[in-house]
Amino acid sequence: MAPPSSFGDKVFKWLTLAMALAVVALVFLVGWQLARGSSLAIRRFGFHFLATSTWDPVAEQFGAxxxxxxxxxxxxxALIIAVPLSIATAVYLTELAPPWIRxxxxxxxxxxxxxxSVILGLWGIFVMIPWLRDHPFPFLKKIFGWTPFFREPxxxxxxxxxxxxxxxxxLPIITSVSREILRSVPNLQRxxxxxxxATRWxxxxxxxLSYAKKGLFGAVILGLGRALGExxxxxxxxxxxxQIRASLFAPGYTLASVIANEFTEATTDLYLQALFEIGLVLFGITILANLLAQLLLKTLGSTIKSGAVQ
Amino acid sequence: MESAAIIDPPMITPVSLPQQQVTSDSGSADVAPERPHAFAVERLSIFYGEKKAIEDVTLTIPSKMITAIIGPSGCGKSTLLRSLNRMHELVPNTRIEGKVLFAGKDIYAPEVDPVVIRRRIGMVFQKSNPFPTMSIAENVLVGLKLNGVRDRAFLRERLEQSLRMAALWDEVKDDLHKPGISLSGGQQQRLCIARAVAVEPEVLLMDEPASALDPIATAKIEELIHELSSNYTVVIVTHNMQQAGRCSDYTAFLYLGRLIEFASTTKIFTNPSERQTEDYITGRFG
Incomplete structure (x- = not known):
């Protein structure tokens, strides 16, 4: 006789499988929809869409x-600034900070x-930018003005x-994930x-840090995922x-920003399709970054692990 | 050796004499004072927050011998061991009263840096804990590298010497670049011993070093401990009474944070002075 739980187990198994597949399906669905929405633009511009720099909706020229x-x-x-800060914060919180400050x-x-994020943007416009313009930027220009990155007005x-x-x-996501990773380092290692x-450092x-480096790398990638889509x-x-300018003082534009800014103005089909294709590119880059990270993590891991798991 | 045995004790015993009086009623009078002391623990109490883990313990740990600390779980034996190189301080809110003299100096004196103490007093833990990102060789040499040793020939020599001392050399000499955690459990523990002896400490503290190992690996570790005691003072915590009986020269029996009895292992196991010791040894509790 079958044990009474076997039916429940089956349902449980298929249900969870369906849920897991649904997530995968959703990713493919989004990708497919984006590709379908931009098919006209893809056919019209082909590879040039990715390789050209003219973005002129009136002339219907679109380069991403x-x-x-x-x-x-x-x-x-963002990563260059946030990673050292976040990891240092996480190290301070897990290794050094007394509980009352933690x-x-x-x-x-x-x-x-x-x-x-819109509030942060407002703060950026009214507080951060005037301050940057008056203090850190001129300072950077003075010190690093000889490099192309800090040259322009x-x-x-x-x-x-x-x-x-x-x-x-x-910063918050990298910090809190890093903190969890550092907390999971067994005390026995310390x-x-x-x-x-050994001293504290x-x-x-x-x-x-050497025990946690794989996990910390994962935290950074999570941050990168956020950064790309912000x-x-x-x-x-x-x-x-x-525009593409070497100077970091020059204005720029991102994939996500152009979609948000121009979606409501996209009056022609091709314009709309071009924006869809921008979305597809962003989607592709995000997935690519994650795949690359996982690949890197595997090769990084295999040098450590070769027989590590008992 | 012999002359040290004569010179050393008088420097320490005057301080510890009054307290010796206290415990002598509890049967530790036969602690061989003719041996030089590595540690003299004087009226030591340790608190974790409000909780008292160790209460008024006084004992002297002889040099270049094996001293076992036994007692039921939660009796404070690990805490007592860890207080000998200030490892217990890693837990927040600890407080101590009393003194721990190491080579005649109080290791809790305000000017003493625990980092320096721990370089002189090594430790091996209950679970083997090699650094997973390091190779076997790197694991052994990490302590020396922390001390700034860069001389390759010297490191190479010390690597072999330490691994030999830990009875691991023959098994790993061709795999020195492999990760430390690729070894078996018993080998990993011996690797940790090699890592501890590589910095040439004066004392090795061992916190149940064989409790996670199978009997064969345990026997190897015990044999190793015995060999180490010709060069090092070894203090070992164990909940395995047979182990204490097999491989120690002196045994301290702790119960509920108090030192019940401290004497030669032979005396503890054959003719203990205290009723509680006898009950524990014969398995009536704990």
Whole structure:
């Protein structure tokens, strides 16, 4: 006789399988819809869409390169700023901070994550940009003005401002994921280092960070995913000019921003289709970044793991 | 060796004499004072927050011998062990009263840096904990590298020497670049011992070093502990009484944070002075 639970087990198994498949199906569905919505533009421009820089809706010329560039560069700036800050914060919170200071900081970081991005954008326009324009930007120009990255006139709204606002937005997620990862490092690892006469910094380096590096990498990738798709706040401070300029003081434009800005103005079919294709590109880049990260994680992992799991 | 045995104790015993009086009623009078002390624990109490984990413990741990700390779970034996190199301080809100003299100096004196103490007093843990991102060689040498040793020939020599001391060299000499965690459980524990001895500490503290191992690996570790005691003072915590009986020279029996009895292992196991010790040894509780 079959045990009474076998029917329930079957239902459970198929139900969870269906749920899991639904998630996969959803991803494909989104991709397919985007591709379908942009089929006209894809046929019309082909590969040129990705490789040209003219974005002229009146002349019906659409090239996405400035947006791809803008998304890539602003996300990179965001990571360069946010990763060291977030990981250092996470290390401080898990390894060094006394309990009375730990909880307030954690709450504040969580609050930062809860700020609507349009509010952050407003703050960016009225507080951050004037300040950047008056103090850090001229300073950067003075020191690094000889490089092409800090050469051009300072307007305030710029690629750099966009990157900074994205950094603020991805800081909480990278910090809290990193904190969880560091917390999951077994105490036994720390004790091993302490017992060898390691100082706190040495313990953090040899026992904590090296143990957690894979997980921290994952946290960074999660942040990158957010950065690539970040829309509202960036749109408000990046300047929205489709151009490719080496100078980080020059205004830029991102894939997400152009969709948000121009969707309502897309009066012709081709214009709308071009915006759909922008969406498809963004979708593709996000998925590609994640796949690449997983690949990297695997090769990184295999050097550590080769027989690690008992 | 012999002359040290004569010179060393008088420097310490005057301080510890009054307390020796306290415990002598509880039967620890036969602790061989003719041996030099590695540690003199004086009226030590340890608190975790409000909780008292160790209460008024006084004992002297002889140098270059194996001292076992036994007792039922939660009796404070791990805490006592960890207080010997200030590892227990890693738990927040700990507080101590009393003294722990190591080579005649109080390791809790305000000017003492626990990092320095731990370089002189190594530790092996209940569960083997090699660093997973490091190879076997890197695991052994990590302590020396922390100390700034860069001389390759010296590191190479110390690597072999430490692994030999941990009776692991023959098994791993061709795989030194492999990850430390690719080894079996018993080998990993010996790797941790090699890592601890590589920095040439004066004392090895062992917190139930064989409790996670099978009998064969356990026997190897016990044999190793015995060999190590010719060079090191070894203090070992164990809940396995046979183990304490097999491989220690002195045994301290702890119960509810108090030292019930401290004597030569032979005496503890054959003719304990305290009723509680006898009950525990014979398996009536714990």
């Amino acid at each position: 390169l400035p947006f791809i560039y803008g998304t890539a560069v602003s996300s990179l700036i 909880q307030p900081i954690i709450s504040l970081i969580e609050m930062l994550a809860a700020i609507p 300072i307007y305030g709204v710029s690629m750099l401002a966009g990157g900074i606002i994205i950094a603020v937005m991805i 004790e091993a280092a302490y017992a060898l006469g 040495e313990v953090t380096r040899i026992a904590v 829309t509202m706040a960036v749109t408000m401070v990046i300047g929205n000019t489709p």
